[in-house]
Amino acid sequence: MSPQKRDELAAIALVMPSFFLILIFVYGFIAWTGYISLTDWRSMIPSYNLVGLRNYAELFALPRFQADIRNTVVFTMLFLPGCTILGLALAMLIDTGIKRGGAFFQNIYLFPLSLSFVVTGTVWAWIFNPTAGLNVLLERIGLGFLRSGWITDPKMALFSVAVAAVWQMSGFAMASYLAGLRGIDNELREAARVDGAGEWETFRYIILPMLRPVTMSVLVMLGHSSLKIFDLIFVMTNGGPANATDVPGVYMFVATFLQDLFARGACIAMVMLGMVTSVIVPYLVRQMRREVSV
Amino acid sequence: MKNVEIPGDAPRRFNTWRFAVPIFLTVAAVLYLVPVYVLLTTSLKSMAEVSRTSVWALPRRPTLEAFREAGLALAPGLKNSVLLTVPATIISSFLGSLNGFALAKLRFKGADLVFALILFGMFLPYQVVLIPLVQLLMRYRLYGSILGLIVTHVVYGLPITTLMFRNYYTAIPGELLEAARIDGAGLVTFYRRILLPLSVPGFLVAVIWQFTNIWNDFLFAVTITNDPRSQPVTVALQGLAGSLVARWHVQMAGALLAALPTLVVYIFLGRYFIRGLLSGSLKG
Numbered sequence: 001m002s003p004q005k006r007d008e009l010a011a012i013a014l015v016m017p018s019f020f021l022i023l024i025f026v027y028g029f030i031a032w033t034g035y036i037s038l039t040d041w042r043s044m045i046p047s048y049n050l051v052g053l054r055n056y057a058e059l060f061a062l063p064r065f066q067a068d069i070r071n072t073v074v075f076t077m078l079f080l081p082g083c084t085i086l087g088l089a090l091a092m093l094i095d096t097g098i099k100r101g102g103a104f105f106q107n108i109y110l111f112p113l114s115l116s117f118v119v120t121g122t123v124w125a126w127i128f129n130p131t132a133g134l135n136v137l138l139e140r141i142g143l144g145f146l147r148s149g150w151i152t153d154p155k156m157a158l159f160s161v162a163v164a165a166v167w168q169m170s171g172f173a174m175a176s177y178l179a180g181l182r183g184i185d186n187e188l189r190e191a192a193r194v195d196g197a198g199e200w201e202t203f204r205y206i207i208l209p210m211l212r213p214v215t216m217s218v219l220v221m222l223g224h225s226s227l228k229i230f231d232l233i234f235v236m237t238n239g240g241p242a243n244a245t246d247v248p249g250v251y252m253f254v255a256t257f258l259q260d261l262f263a264r265g266a267c268i269a270m271v272m273l274g275m276v277t278s279v280i281v282p283y284l285v286r287q288m289r290r291e292v293s294v
Numbered sequence: 295m296k297n298v299e300i301p302g303d304a305p306r307r308f309n310t311w312r313f314a315v316p317i318f319l320t321v322a323a324v325l326y327l328v329p330v331y332v333l334l335t336t337s338l339k340s341m342a343e344v345s346r347t348s349v350w351a352l353p354r355r356p357t358l359e360a361f362r363e364a365g366l367a368l369a370p371g372l373k374n375s376v377l378l379t380v381p382a383t384i385i386s387s388f389l390g391s392l393n394g395f396a397l398a399k400l401r402f403k404g405a406d407l408v409f410a411l412i413l414f415g416m417f418l419p420y421q422v423v424l425i426p427l428v429q430l431l432m433r434y435r436l437y438g439s440i441l442g443l444i445v446t447h448v449v450y451g452l453p454i455t456t457l458m459f460r461n462y463y464t465a466i467p468g469e470l471l472e473a474a475r476i477d478g479a480g481l482v483t484f485y486r487r488i489l490l491p492l493s494v495p496g497f498l499v500a501v502i503w504q505f506t507n508i509w510n511d512f513l514f515a516v517t518i519t520n521d522p523r524s525q526p527v528t529v530a531l532q533g534l535a536g537s538l539v540a541r542w543h544v545q546m547a548g549a550l551l552a553a554l555p556t557l558v559v560y561i562f563l564g565r566y567f568i569r570g571l572l573s574g575s576l577k578g
Contacts, residue, residue: 003475006481007400007401007402007481008400008401008402008403009402010396010400010481011396011397011400011401011402011405012396012402014392014393014395014396014400015392015393015396015397015405015408017389018389018392018393018412018452018456019408019411019412021449021452022411022412022415022449022452022453023411025415025423025427025449025450026414026415026418026423027411028426029422029423029426029427030422030423032425032426033422033423033425033426036425036426046429090319090322093315093318093319094319097311097315097316097319098315098316098319101316105319105322105323106568107564108323108326108327109322109323109326110560110564110567110568110571111326111557111560111561111564112326112329113567113571114506114556114557114559114560114564114567115510115553115556115557116509116510116511116512116528116531116552116553116556117510117512118510118512118528118531118532118549118552119510119531119549119552119553120329122531122535122545122546122548122549123329123332123333123546123549124329125535126332126336126349126542126545126546127328127329127332127349129349129542132347132348132349133348133349134349136348136349136350137348137349137350167326167329172571175568175571175572176572179572221574224417227419228419228420228421230421230512230513231512231513231528234512234532235512235532235535248421249419249421252421252424253421253424253513253516253517256424256425257424257517262425265421265424265425266425268421269419269421269422269424269425270422272419272421272422273418273419273422275419276417276418276419280414280417281414284410284413284414284417288406288410
């Protein structure tokens with residue numbers, strides 16, 4: 001047997017166990033969940049009679065699930081710009097504005113990423129406590145008119161949760177942009193300046209376009225995690241008040257494991273898979289193609 | 295880490311810019327640390343003080359009362375988290391290294407497709423596997439057990455560890471394998487004697503990443519462990535918050551205890567954590 005052939009066989013033998021596990025635990029399970037979503041399993045006891053797409057029709061007609069979709073859109077629209085703009089600003093300032101201490105600042109903006117969402121949710125629930133938290137601080141600095149019920153106010157709850165999420169995840173955008181900025185050749189900026197471009201023009205027409213791949217991957221990574229969000233909301237508000245912060249991730253868990261509506265839980269899960277896939281698969285295909293062509 | 299100074303910065307803005315940036319970054323840093331201040335100060339208060347003072351007040355008579363109470367409540371959870379995180383981290387990192395070796399250095403027909411199919415698991419909304427997972431674990435009597443959680447974290451950790459090691463090994467020159475072969479070394483010898491010693495930084499990144507993620511996991515933990523005796527610390531902490539309304543000092547002390555292991559790892563090995571963080575976004 002040629003060495004190439006032997007390598008090939010060895011590689012297959014090495015990857016097979018993991019690949020087999022992934023085939024079952026990812027693709028097999030997706031298929032099984034998809035099947036359950038078409039059945040009448042709605043109690044503790046499994047039932048596999050097919051009912052077609054009825055569960056999906058019911059789900060989309062449900063006010064709670066409509067609120068889930070709305071909340072996901074609003075949350076994403078707060079979370080994504082919050083993280084990317086803050087991350088880009090911090091990265092730019094660290095990269096170009098200071099001579100020393102960049103690593104120090106970077107470490108501070110990044111540390112929340114090492115925490116569990118459960119920890120984050122616990123702390124921020126206390127900070128947003130209407131009687132003892134942020135409101136007290138606002139009063140003291142003369143901004144009392146900004147008082148609010150925060151996580152207890154249906155109008156502000158989703159915003160409050162998004163603040164906690166941005167606090168935790170913005171460091172990811174910053175680290176990505178910082179890595180991107182370090183990869184940009186300094187001569188390019190210098191050349192732009194020699195040509196008479198100001199700070200803003202250099203940023204707008206040179207730096208920002210060169211950071212586009214970074215922006216892409218930051219948006220995809222944060223965007224897909226925003227569609228999946230569960231822990232933070234489950235801990236901070238449990239979806240309340242009045243479903244104001246309920247999202248598919250939370251409702252899937254509640255419907256399946258607290259209400260025993262397994263078919264409905266499977267439906268919600270499949271919808272979540274659809275949302276995430278539509279963001280991730282085009283991105284993965286692009287990445288893979290680029291990798292192959294390089 | 296070195297920072298790049300822009301050459302020929304416009305002199306008229308030079309001074310204000312120079313002073314404004316560090317101030318702005320410092321203000322931002324203070325804001326990012328607000329929750330740490332809240333965690334520390336509240337956890338050092340007594341019940342009486344927590345109920346009378348605001349979130350922002352410093353503890354007048356610092357006490358470790360809350361830590362004692364939270365420690366007692368979370369001790370089983372902390373122990374379970376260690377029992378779960380350590381083996382799951384080691385196994386998934388090791389398997390990732392084998393996969394990375396096969397996919398980056400040995401190759402086979404269809405390797406890219408296999409890699410892509412494994413990789414997708416990284417982005418999976420885990421809700422879509424929860425029901426079958428619970429059914430499977432029940433069938434094999436692993437539901438509710440730490441072993442069941444270990445299996446779960448090993449499997450769903452495979453995509454990211456495989457990605458990390460594949461990229462890591464791609465950067466190692468292929469001539470190394472050829473040279474080893476000429477010296478008469480088989481694949482096992484090559485992996486053990488040459489590749490593994492070279493993989494130490496790669497393992498640091500993978501192990502730190504997996505440790506942090508598995509320790510912090512809540513969704514799998516709350517779904518699979520219904521029994522308080524096998525719950526990891528994240529679930530125990532959430533339970534503590536649910537049962538102790540208004541006992542914020544205990545909750546904050548508990549949150550600190552639950553956060554400490556990953557925080558300590560971050561403080562000492564943050565460099566590797568950041569690498570893991572960025573490897574997740576492929577080569578973006």
